[in-house]
Amino acid sequence: MILASEEQNPFIVLLENIDSEDQERLTDLYAVKLKRKKAEAERQRIQAEKENIQREKERIQAEQQRLAEAKREAEQRIKEEKAERERLAAEKKKYDALLKAEEEKIAEEKRKNRQLTAHIDLSKQQMQVFKGDNLLYKWRVSTARRGYVTPVGSYQPQFLEKMHYSRRYHNSPMPHSVFFKGNFAIHGTNSIRRLGRRASHGCVRLHPKNAKKLYSLIQQHGKKNTLIKIIY
Secondary structure, eight states, X not given: OOOTGGGSOHHHHHHHTSOHHHHHHHHHHHHHHHHHHHHHHHHHHHHHHHHHHHHHHHXXXXXXXXXXXXXXXXXXXXXXXXXXXXXHHHHHHHHHHHHHXXXXXXXXXXXXXXXXXXXXXXXXXXXXXXXXXXXXXEEEOBOBOTTOOOOOEEEOOOEEEEEEEETTTTTEEEEEEEEEETTEEEEEOSOGGGTTSOOBSSSEEEOHHHHHHHHHHHHHHOGGGEEEEEEO
């Protein structure tokens, strides 16, 4: 069993055994000791708090560095993705240009292959009819005699008339007429013996059978796909 005297504060027991002056001095010393103890405890608490703050600061700095690195990586990825998109866009543009050029080339080849050309040589008094690069027919013609002119150049048919009668020249029949410039036309003629020589007032004369063939070909291919080319 613990006695009551053993439960007392040793400092209080000590005070009971000394005089009042010593008691006062010891009390002051004890108070100073307690203050120092409290101050040390407070210092340790503050130090521990500083260490906690420092650790938190280091954690925050590490997190900031991690976030900054993640941001740099994200920006780099965005930059690389942008560069890749630009590269792909440039490739697509290049491919589209090549594809367009190829399509235009194919379209031009198709157009040439289906284009009908009536090539008239005034010096030879001859017409050659081509489909694309293929020669279909070679016919004698009669073009403008002296004092008249057959226009030179490249033309497309303006309109077709199965039977036209010339108001300028005594209502002369012009079967299977293909008008290409104003009153100038390619048409059939009854003056078959004069084919191969200059004999017309400016039109291009053909044998009636050949005029009919040309007329039919132009109808089949269309005026837009027909070229009439006249050279000296």
